[in-house]
Amino acid sequence: MKLSDRKATLSFSDGGEAIEFPVYEGSVGPEVIDIRKLYGQTGMFTYDPGFLSTAACASGITYIDGDKGELLYRGYPIEQLATNCDFLETAYLILNGELPNADQKADFDHQVTHHTMVNEQMHFFLRGFRRDAHPMAVLTGLVGGMSAFYHDSTDINNPRHRHISAIRLIAKMPTLVAMAYKYSQGQPFIYPQNDLSYTGNFLRMMFATPCEEYKVNPVVERALDRIFILHADHEQNASTSTVRLCGSSGTNPFAAIAAGVACLWGPAHGGANEACLNMLEEIQANGGVAKVGEFMEKVKDKSSGVKLMGFGHRVYKNYDPRAKLMQQTCKEVLQALGLENDPLFKLSMELERIALEDDYFVQRKLYPNVDFYSGIVQRAIGIPTSLFTAIFALARTVGWIAQWNEMLSDPEFKIGRPRQLFTGHEPRQVAEIGKR
Secondary structure, eight states, X not given: OEEXXXXXXXXXXXXXXXXXEEEEEOSSSOOEEOOTTHHHHHSOOOOOGGGTTOOOSOOSSEEEETTTTEEEETTEEHHHHHHHOOHHHHHHHHHHSSOOOHHHHHHHHHHHHTTOOOOTHHHXXXXXXXXXXXXXXXXXXXXXXXXXXXXXXXOTTOHHHHHHHHHHHHHHHHHHHHHHHHHHHTOOOOOOOTTSOHHHHHHHHHHOBTTBOOOOOHHHHHHHHHHHHHTSOOSSOHHHHHHHHHHTTTOOHHHHHHHHHHHHTSTTTTTHHHHHHHHHHHHHHTTGGGGHHHHHHXXXXXXXXXOOTTBOOSSOSSOOHHHHHHHHHHHHHHHHTTOTTOHHHHHHHHHHHHHHHOHHHHHTTOOBOHHHHHHHHHHHHTOOXXXXXXXXXXXXXXXXXXXXXXXXXXXXXXXXXXXXXXOSOOSOOOOOGGGO
16 A cells, blocks of 8 residues: 555544644555544544444455446456366466466365365265255354364464465365264265366266266356355455454364355355245245335335335445346346246346336335345356355356455554443442342
């Protein structure tokens, strides 16, 4: 970051001495006021619930311009990456800062491919869960448990260890997600196959059985690979901030990523695509496309309690750039699988049409987000709704580990310690029990 010529001045209405704070410029995006010395100079904190106006770190990985509907990984537009690169190329970019050349890509692909197996004892660990447990409950335990199996790469002060941990997490997450799914279905685990792509391998581990040969559908493979790219990182969101805060204590990377998985589980974060598909299925059960207009009127009535899922975004105040890509992917997958007349896709198109034309939604900038179409794609592929958030976690792992590694490499890195505005009791004395 670059020090600006400008400074910010804090003045007080009671005539107290004004204080100046330095201003820093990012490469793009808003400037920031450096308030690190605020408490020391004034004895006061800032108050910012949800950290909506607070930059907790400096990062060079992902940039979002919510007003423009722009998402960049290391400076590259998400539209170009999702169209011209595969997921492992994107993962390499996020981890290393530059797109790989042919040799670097081949080496990185080989590293990831040859770390996809997990310790065989992980199977016994998995069998301790109920078969009807939510996949995110299982995944949280499995990822955290990896630190017990791969403790040879948990020295966070060793760059080589951090690299090995990153490769292991990216490589093994698809295996763990597929294992959780197979376990819930009562089917045997399918081991990784090294001659398949990252995404093709995941599809095989998910849907193959020992009974017959499994052939990866290239359209489905590319669609899921695109979903991984679109979800690979998203700046300092709740789960990424959780990984950073957890990792700031010096904990091992597997524990930090498990914390991210747990945070992602929340319905306001990673569970949004699951909630969106549930909404579409409910509309379909109550009359389908013919009832969409009626549903949207209920959404506009705050007293109805009906919520429109898959529209609007905490950051994007314009069309989510990922949603446009997912809409096209959705059409490609449904056509390839002979599901062009899928009723939920027709529902989604009608919902989008109304939202883009109705003043109520236009004024509130409630445009479709990435969750709106990704659920339909995953459902068409055969992924159960309960597994949607686990797929999200699989993709986001690369962003989490890159953010964690960037934090540890930052010379200004400190353990996270948010402050508070205390509103409880003033100091008081403990009375004897008979006098309370």
